[in-house]
Amino acid sequence: MHEDRQGRTPAGVWGRIACTWAVAFATLHFYWALGGNWGLSVSAGPLAEERPAWFVAVGLWGVGVLCLVGGVLGWLLGRPRPRGRAGGVVKGLGWSVCAVLLVRGIAVEMLLLAGTAGQEANVSPAQRLWTLVLWNPWFLVGGLVFGLSAREFGRADGSSGRTA
Numbered sequence: 001m002h003e004d005r006q007g008r009t010p011a012g013v014w015g016r017i018a019c020t021w022a023v024a025f026a027t028l029h030f031y032w033a034l035g036g037n038w039g040l041s042v043s044a045g046p047l048a049e050e051r052p053a054w055f056v057a058v059g060l061w062g063v064g065v066l067c068l069v070g071g072v073l074g075w076l077l078g079r080p081r082p083r084g085r086a087g088g089v090v091k092g093l094g095w096s097v098c099a100v101l102l103v104r105g106i107a108v109e110m111l112l113l114a115g116t117a118g119q120e121a122n123v124s125p126a127q128r129l130w131t132l133v134l135w136n137p138w139f140l141v142g143g144l145v146f147g148l149s150a151r152e153f154g155r156a157d158g159s160s161g162r163t164a
Contacts, residue, residue, distance in 0.1 A: 011152035015078020018094075018149040021142050022070035029064035042130035070097060070146075077149035087153075094150030101143030108136050 032040050033056055040048040047055045077094050081087040112132050 009152070011081075011149070011155065012078045014145060014149040014152050015074050015076070018074030018077055018142075018145045019071045020074070021138075021145050022067045022074050025138075025142070026064045026067035026071060029060050029067060033060035033064060039130075042127050043135055045124065045127055073097060074146070074149060077146075077153045081153055091150050091154050094146050094153060098143050098147035098150060101139050101146060105136055105139035105143060108139075112136070 028039070031038075037048070044055070044059070047059070073090070073093055076090050082090070109132065112128055
C-alpha cells in the first residue's frame with residue numbers, strides 16, 4: 001500500500017518520467033545499434049553511414065546501456081527514499097545526471113546557435129537544424145526531469161521540512 005501512495009507523490013511521478021525518458025533513449029540507441037537508420041543520419045552524420053565498430057560499440061550500445069542505467073536511477077528516484085547513505089547516493093546521482101544533461105544541452109545549443117560547431121566536422125544544415133530543434137531539446141528536457149526527480153526525492157523524506 002505504501003508503494004501506491006509513493007507512486008502518486010511528486011517524487012514518484014517525476015521518477016517515472018525520468019525512467020521513461022532514459023528507457024526511450026536506450027531503445028532508440030539499441031535500434032540504431034541493431035542496424036536501424038531512422039534519425040541516425042541527422043544525429044551522427046557521416047558516422048551513420050560508415051558505422052565504424054567503435055561507434056557501434058561505444059556510441060550506440062554503450063550509450064544505450066548507460067541510458068538503461070539512467071532508467072534504473074529514474075525508477076529509484078520514484079521509490080521511497082532509503083535511509084542513510086543509499087538515499088544520499090541516489091539523490092546525488094540524480095543531480096549529477098541533471099547537471100550533465102543540462103550542460104551538454106546548453107553547450108551544444110549555444111555552439112550551434114553561434115555557428116561555431118561543426119565547421120570542421122562537416123555538420124550539414126539538416127543536422128544542425130534537427131539538433132537544434134529536435135535532438136538537443138530532449139537533453140534539456142531530460143536534465144530538467146532528472147533535476148525535478150532528485151529535488152522531490154530529497155523532499156520525500158521530509159529533509160526540507162516538507163513531507164510528500
